[in-house]
Every structure is written in structure tokens, then in C-alpha cells.
Amino acid sequence: MTLIVQKFGGTSVKSVARIRNVAGIIAKAARTRQVVAVASAMGDTTDYLVKLASQASASPDRRELDALLATGEQISIALLSMVLRDMAVPAVSISGPQLGIITENVHTAARIVDIKTEAIRNHLDSGRVVVAAGFQGTTAAGDITTLGRGGSDTTAVALAAALGAEACDIYTDVSGIYTADPNIVPTAKLLAEISYDEMLEMARVGAQVLHPRAVALARRHGLPVRVRNTFDPEHMGTTLRGADQMEIYRPVSGISVDRDQARLAILQVPDRPGIAGEIIGALAGRHISVDMIIQAFHEGGSVNDITFTVKRNDLAAARNLLEQIAGTVGAAGVLADPDVAKVSIVGAGLMDQPDIAATMFRELGKARINIKMISTSDIRISCVVSDGDSEQAVRLVHDVFHL
């Protein structure tokens, strides 16, 4: 009998009524195969628990925060198992300590180091549906840990890989991955397939359906992952797989936009080795992540402009820090541009067709949309434009590539 792992996010288990809907999906799958269901915490439970923690302490102990947050999934999986039992599906909930997901001894963002599948296998072999708590594991010593961002997605993919599942279905509130955000481009189409690498680029630049960490893990194991709609479960959604296994191989699969961006430049930085690393390192020290980075040499060669993007609400802190650094290293000054957006096209076939970048730039130019920065990878081309231009840019590019 084949095995499938199904993951249900917070909106899919937001209420007991929605848990009943999820149980229907699980029960149907359990008729023909072994099922491991992974659930997140119900809707707002995690926010409620975080609020309690913030009342208890300005900086809650991280071991205790993990123990607290882990109760969110323990509640949803117990309720889901009760509903399944009422439907005569022999379900058992298992949480952190019984789950067999062993993590490093780091709290609130632990990485998985080992998965002991024996307990789950015993339940499956006894004909039971296993309802597993997402987002959590334990240290080798038995302390509860949580996996941090994208935790439940990662739990589902990791369990699917460790158990040799035929696929991992990620149930969410959309029907899959679209060629562009349907709110911006009404003609956007649902993709039947997308490669892991394309999905990674899509997720990193703004598509929020599936966490990059889970995508990377699926890629490592060659595990098919399907993004499906909890409220339209018959729809097959979008399947993620290796580019070499895809039936259709498009140069451009999709377009995404990240509007939570701001641009900063530090001007005429004296050119000495390691200075860019120092600047980025100082930002990282304040937990400010830098996204695109461009270093442009001035003619003559003794000074550089270093330009990069940060998340918009990091702008003020980043600007302060950069102004201090500019004084220290003898740069000419700092420029800040708070309202920019990053428009990206993603496609496994981009590399093979060099005219695609030219087409994108030309199309934006015709519409007098100024491109402020460009960065590329093997399967992605990103342009930073004014935030006000970003939606028009997405629509133009979507049209020109006939998506």
C-alpha cells in the first residue's frame, strides 16, 4: 500500500467546522492508502500564545517559548483525530516527543537532524491514520523544540521523505501556483507543474504558498509536492518536481512581485578589499537582511557605489547604521529610496534564451518604467522599479510572455 503525507495549514484548521472538512479529505485518502496528516495550529492560536508569552516576559526564555507554542498544534491534532474517530477512521495524534523528529538543541528555529520513523510505522502498519503535529520536534534529551518559519511545511516534507511517501500534499487556501498574482493579473493561469528551483525563486521573491525551506528539502529528496486547495480538494493543484521530470518546459513559468522593499545606496566608498563585507556584516549584526546587492565602480576606480535592497521596515535602522559607517570609512553619503518593488520572472528555461531578459527590459522601457536595479540567477530575472509602477510592470511582462 502506498503512503501519502498531507499537510493542513492554520486557515485549513481554523475552526472545528473546518477541521471537519479536513477530516473528510483525510478519510477519502485513507480508503486507498496509508496516510500521515500534518496539521498546523488552529488559526489564531499561535498569536494568542505569543501574546501570553509577551505578557509573561519582555524576552521569553526560548526553551519555554517552544514548549508553549508547541501546544497549538497539539490542540489541533487532538481535535482532528477526534473528528476522524467519529468518522470511523482509526486516527491517532502524535506530537513532539512521540513524533521522532529529532532536532539540534536550538530553540525557536531548530533544524532537523534525524527522524526516527518507528513509532509512526507501527501505527501505520496497524492500519491507523497518523495525525502529526507540525512545526515541532524534540532534542535528543527530549526537550520540545520548534522549527521556526515554514515549520509545518518542513515537518510534512521531512516526514514524507523519511517514510518514502509517494508524494506530499500541501493543502492551503489557494488552488496552486499561478503564473502571477491573480489580484494583479486577472488572466493569470494556474500551473499544473513547476520545478523546485522555479518554486524557490517564486517563494523567495514574494509568492507565499510554500516555504522555501520545505521546497529545498523536497528537491534534495526528489519528493513530488502538490500544492492543493483545502476548499476544492478534487482539484489536483500544482505539482512541484525536478525540472528534468517535468512534462512541459517553459522558458518563463511565472512572474512575482515583492512590494516590501526599499533601496539604499552608500556612495563613493573607498575601494579597499573587504569593505562591502564589512557593511553587509554590520547590517546582519542588527538582524537586517540584505537582498539584491550591486557594487558599481566609478570611473577612475578608487571609489565604489554600493546599492542594495532591504525590507521596508528595516529601512530606518539600516539608514542610521549606514550613515555612521559612511562617516567612518570616508564615503560621500547615503541615499535611501523607500518605495520600490522587485518584479521577477522565473523559468527553468530562462538560461537557454538570452533574448528573454532583453524582451523584459524593452517592454518596461516602452512603458517608461525606470529599472533601478537588475539581478539575475540561472532561472530568475529581477528588476527593481518604483513601487507605483510595479503592478503595471507585472501585467506588461505577463502579457509579453503570453502566460
Place this chain on the structure above:
Amino acid sequence: MTLIVQKFGGTSVKSVARIRNVAGIIAKAARTRQVVAVASAMGDTTDYLVKLASQASASPDRRELDALLATGEQISIALLSMVLRDMAVPAVSISGPQLGIITENVHTAARIVDIKTEAIRNHLDSGRVVVAAGFQGTTAAGDITTLGRGGSDTTAVALAAALGAEACDIYTDVSGIYTADPNIVPTAKLLAEISYDEMLEMARVGAQVLHPRAVALARRHGLPVRVRNTFDPEHMGTTLRGADQMEIYRPVSGISVDRDQARLAILQVPDRPGIAGEIIGALAGRHISVDMIIQAFHEGGSVNDITFTVKRNDLAAARNLLEQIAGTVGAAGVLADPDVAKVSIVGAGLMDQPDIAATMFRELGKARINIKMISTSDIRISCVVSDGDSEQAVRLVHDVFHL
């Protein structure tokens, strides 16, 4: 260094503000000794979880119900540990699977079969305060169980006994055990000491401070238990210990009243062996507990009246069942008396002074309070009276014994 176990009930940890108060009590104790703190779920959490379960299923699977309910204590102990850490007290929360409380494989009312103290000892020996989840354990296979009624009290006493603690302090919202309910008898006095047996009789007949199961466990281990007030922590409260270790040995220690009582009689039951057992067994089969039982022979000896008390909201079901039985066995009929109360005096020295019972009955008679049933044990005399007479009865008896 000596060790103390402190237990805090749901009202003591009802909010983060109250958890802060509790943390102050623990922090003070931790200055001079090792501390294991046992906490219940916050105020209404358990009710909220039970409500969720009832939405999920009309008869929730008991394994899953235990997993669900256990999250209540996991939340309160994590928050309590956070607050303690903020006060520079090195606290760690431990719940079911790490606690080492192994129970039988029965859900929602499991009994403890073993306590593995190694994990707790390791934390204590490393200088940590252990904050343990009350009410829960695990089966040998690692499934979460709950201990049922009085669960957190039982957890605290069981851990104290297993760890060889000098005492177990039960913090609640009253200052200890009184000679009578202060709401009924304004002159009631706080007892400095009470024996385990007296406390058992007090608890069974209506004093709700400490669960009889925990008292019985403390008695078995000769463990001193102190009932103290969370909101007046300097007060020493009432100490429970063996009667042989008590400094003051009173004939009457206290008076309690249980107003949640109804009386039933099945009249002129033919006298054949085992018939009383059959009747009580039939009630037990419907989960109706019978308290006092009196079997009175009629003159001539061929029929009996069997009279007993049940909880008031079991009366209708018990009456229905008895009427069926009366028809089957050929009894004359069933009488029901919905509004009675049981007034009891309790004292380790009752046995030695036979005039005490006579004094009690005479005093009630003088006030024209009709005694409907009487039962006695070595340390208790209980009279069933009309509920409307019960408060006056308590005050009269309290006065006559100069409590």
C-alpha cells in the same frame, strides 16, 4: 539541601498577573531549598478545551481528549517558567512525557504505577527549579494520560513522596482548613493541624480544598501536606499529618456540610440475600454513586426498607431505575426526598468519647431539627437533615463543641 514540592491550582495561575504572584512564592522558597512546583491549567483553559472537544465529537475519543486537555497545564508551566527566568530563577518546565509519571494505560482517569525521578533529579541537582505539569502522565508506551479528578493535587503529593520531599505545600485560595465553613459559621477557626483521616472525612463530606485521593496518598507515605493561601503566602495554613504526630488532639476537629444530597428509599423489599447489592450495583451501572446506605428491618423480618443518599442531580435517574427495580422484586414503592443535606462532625478523638454523638443529636433535637439518617465511622458522625435546617444545624453543633 532539603526539597519542597509546591502545588498551585487553577485560580492561583488564572492570569499572567497571578502567575507572577506564584513565581514570587517559588522564588522565595528557592533561596533556601530545592523546589518542584506543580501547576494546574490557567483558570478557564480546561473548560475551553472541553468545549472544543464537545464541538469535535459527541463522545470524544479518550486518548485524544487526554492529549488535548494536557495542553492546559503545558501552557501554564511554560508561562510560569518564563516569569521565573525573568526573575533570575533558573526554572525549567517539564510536562507529561518528561515528567516520569508512568500511569496505567487508561485514559481520562489513569492511576500512577511508577515515578521515574531521574530527569527531575538531574534538573534539581543542576540547581534548577522544576516546574511540572499537574494532572498528567504517560503510559509506558509514551501516550499522554490524565489523572482525572484531583489530578494536580495527586501529582504534587506523588512527586513529593517519590522525591523524599520534606513537605508538599498545596496553595489555594483559602488559608487552610477551618472548623466549619466560615460562610455559615462566622466564628469558625482555622486549624493549625488536622490528621489525614480527619481530612479525608472532611473532604468526602463537602470540604473541597484538597482531593481525597491526594490525602490518601500522603497518608500512605506519611508525607506532611500544608494547605496554604496563594494570596497570603506568609501564613502557615493547615498542616496535614498522622494523628499520632499531632500536637493537639481534639475530640472534634471540624464540622462540614454537604448540601448536594437527595434521599431515596425503596420500601418493603423482600428479604433475600444479595438484593441490596443488586440494587446498588444497578445504580453503579448508570454511574450513580450511592453515599449513605441504611437497611432497616421491618418487624416480622420478611421485608426491608433500603434508604440511601445520592447527589441531587442523580435523583431523577436513580428514582426511575428504582421504580423499575421495585416492580421486578416486588417492593412496595419508592420514596424520594430531593432536599436534604448531610451535616458531619469529624475528629480523631471521637471514638474515645461516646457522649459526643449523644450531644450532637440532643442539640439538634432541642432545635426541633429532624434527623432523617445517621451514619458513623471511627472519626465521623453524619446526620442527614432537611436542607433548609442544615445551616442552623452546623452553627448549633459548632457552638456546642466550643470550636
